[in-house]
Amino acid sequence: MTGTDVKTILHKDIVKFIRECLKKDHPDSYLIAVLHKVQGRYGWLSEPHMAEVAQLLQVPTATVSGVATFYHFFRLRPRGRFAISVCLGTACFVRGADEIVEAFRSELGIGMGETTQDGLFSLETSRCLGVCALAPVVMINEKVYSKVTAKQVPELIRQMQEG
Ligand code: FES
Incomplete structure (x- = not known):
């Protein structure tokens, strides 16, 4: 398997967005924007999704979960009925x-x-x-x-x- 056909669990549009961020200066500054996209698509931020964001955006997992818990608009559990x-x-x-x-x-x-x-x-x-x-x-x-x-x-x- 090559680096380009690695299986991802995030939607391809989000993966594409992250790859675009990686081409810019300070890709880690796009972390909040990426998390917004993930929450926009899935309704909340699951552990596996956050782990994949960390891996793709090349930032520590602790940074991703730190940001996700700091801002109250990020949901760490699915919404209720x-x-x-x-x-x-x-x-x-x-x-x-x-x-x-x-x-x-x-x-x-x-x-x-x-x-x-x-x-x-x-x-x-x-x-x-x-x-x-x-x-x-x-x-x-x-x-x-x-x-x-x-x-x-x-x-x-x-x-x-x-x-
Ligand atoms: S302040 Fe405008 S609807 Fe609540």
Whole structure:
């Protein structure tokens, strides 16, 4: 087997992008861009994918996992069946979005970017969703919930569990 026909588990477009990065100065500076592409395609960053990024981009595996864990927008576990995203834009924040985040965290027992063990819920935050008049806003999968309060969180979770 030659160097060009090595089997990769990453999609060929990502491999191609990494190879283009290698031709530039400081290829390692493209690590975040590469990880965004991986997450964009697979929805999260698995260990095997990160290991392959490290190998192809010629950076230590520890660097890749360090970057992936440092930035909260990278997911290290697959999203749950219900992907909960609390808007932390200014309008939502001043109307109590942080209390909503806290309520989800304590009800679900997970932190930001994490997924419950049963794979049902994942929790993340987002920037302004462009519907500030409805603040504070929570997006669950594709559905927007407006004027959410922390008190409503247990009921929202119950509805999802039953749905
Ligand atoms: S700040 Fe939350 S929708 Fe704009």
